[in-house]
Amino acid sequence: MVKKYGIFVVALTAFFVAGAYAETIKFKNGKILEGKIIEKNDTSIKVEISGVPITYYLDAIESIDSKPVSFQSAAKAADKPGTQPGDYFNQGNKSFSEGDIKGAIADYTKAIQANPGDIRAYINRGSVYAKQGEFDLAIADFDSALKINPDFAEVYYNRGLAYANKGNYGKAIEDYNKALFINPGLNMAEFYYNRGNAYAQKGNFEEAISNFDKAQKINPKISDISYIVKGFAYAGKGNFDEAINNYSKALEMNPKSSISYYGRGLAYYHKGEGDKAIADYDKSIELNPNDAEAYYNRGLVYKGKGKFDEAISDYSKAIEINPNFAKAYSNRASAYINKGKYDEAIADCNHALQLDANYANAYANRASAYTQKGDYDKAIADYDKAIQANPNVAAIYYGRGSVYYYKGNYSKAWEDINKAESMGAKLDPEFIAKLKKASGAQK
Numbered sequence: 001m002v003k004k005y006g007i008f009v010v011a012l013t014a015f016f017v018a019g020a021y022a023e024t025i026k027f028k029n030g031k032i033l034e035g036k037i038i039e040k041n042d043t044s045i046k047v048e049i050s051g052v053p054i055t056y057y058l059d060a061i062e063s064i065d066s067k068p069v070s071f072q073s074a075a076k077a078a079d080k081p082g083t084q085p086g087d088y089f090n091q092g093n094k095s096f097s098e099g100d101i102k103g104a105i106a107d108y109t110k111a112i113q114a115n116p117g118d119i120r121a122y123i124n125r126g127s128v129y130a131k132q133g134e135f136d137l138a139i140a141d142f143d144s145a146l147k148i149n150p151d152f153a154e155v156y157y158n159r160g161l162a163y164a165n166k167g168n169y170g171k172a173i174e175d176y177n178k179a180l181f182i183n184p185g186l187n188m189a190e191f192y193y194n195r196g197n198a199y200a201q202k203g204n205f206e207e208a209i210s211n212f213d214k215a216q217k218i219n220p221k222i223s224d225i226s227y228i229v230k231g232f233a234y235a236g237k238g239n240f241d242e243a244i245n246n247y248s249k250a251l252e253m254n255p256k257s258s259i260s261y262y263g264r265g266l267a268y269y270h271k272g273e274g275d276k277a278i279a280d281y282d283k284s285i286e287l288n289p290n291d292a293e294a295y296y297n298r299g300l301v302y303k304g305k306g307k308f309d310e311a312i313s314d315y316s317k318a319i320e321i322n323p324n325f326a327k328a329y330s331n332r333a334s335a336y337i338n339k340g341k342y343d344e345a346i347a348d349c350n351h352a353l354q355l356d357a358n359y360a361n362a363y364a365n366r367a368s369a370y371t372q373k374g375d376y377d378k379a380i381a382d383y384d385k386a387i388q389a390n391p392n393v394a395a396i397y398y399g400r401g402s403v404y405y406y407k408g409n410y411s412k413a414w415e416d417i418n419k420a421e422s423m424g425a426k427l428d429p430e431f432i433a434k435l436k437k438a439s440g441a442q443k
Helices: 085-097 101-114 119-131 135-148 153-166 169-182 189-201 205-218 224-236 240-253 258-271 274-287 292-304 308-321 326-338 342-355 360-372 376-389 394-407 410-422 429-439
Strands: 023-027 032-040 044-049 052-057 061-064
Touching: 023 044, 085 101, 085 119, 101 119, 119 135, 119 153, 135 153, 153 169, 153 189, 169 189, 189 205, 189 224, 205 224, 224 240, 224 258, 240 258, 258 274, 258 292, 274 292, 292 308, 292 326, 308 326, 326 342, 326 360, 342 360, 360 376, 360 394, 376 394, 394 410, 394 429, 410 429
Parallel strands: none
Antiparallel strands: 023 032, 023 061, 032 044, 044 052
């Protein structure tokens, strides 16, 4: 980096949401579930999770809200499934509640085979697939459910979650919006959090922030991650003060969040508050010592402060963790140039260009090293390649103009210097005075 906020990805959507309901259900196998009990009888309860009702049998449950469960022993059809699709469906719910995932999938499959129109079986099997990370299979089941009932809001929501977990945030947003259109009362903090996260990943920071605000209004303690991604969204807009505010709130909720320290450090860096950035990077590295990006970004701050040895050390650590980190090689080369170690700089640029043949900054840094060594033809050749790779960097034109001056090609020098100035570069008065004197021209 400088690490662009648009590639700072935090994909943490969870398929089965929890925390917004009253009852805490503890199973005999140790599993704990939070959900809304919508039906209860002598042998079973029906729990709503993400809008999907799932039946659990009382003989598998230890307690509800810490109260021991008692039930009347009775023969249940689902214990010995027959040929009725309802039997297979209920047995699938029972298998799932007992942690038998393969059994649950098999039972739901039998329910579908017995009754291809059983929307419940498609929804629950899709939910199980999603929980297992089988998102393509989950999406296929949700597709089938929506063919049976195209107006089932919660199925769109669940399919949106599956798309988000696959990284297809555009389709996720489409499904979230469809769910809310069908059911405007889908007022869950998790819904707005997940939609906000999808908007953030797509770079729509205004919509992301709006959704996170709604999620946090419904449940202020929904997750520290909501504040992290909201901080990311504010940073993407260039509002670094609000980004810092949100990362700080995330740290109040989770003081051991290396991502929060990292994000806040990055925001401080962009504000020009180097010391605060370093302090946050220090903490991030302490919590996650294998984060190459944190070392790299701390190196950027040290380099900006003129602490080139510290910068080189951090870039080297980033490369040790990630040997394919082209930017770390290129920036270490820049630090080597400031130390007068031009051969080491050239070697690092060569390595960076092996990893990324179109890396403009690596060509520019190598050109700078060649310039310092007096090899002006190689320097110009590299500046040419840098401009070809990225024609929108003023400093590259300025650098090439300087080399043309050293070679005595003053018309080319003025051409590049004027181009750099038109792009916003600040000209060195001393250099411009020398160029004017040597060329006998003003510009």
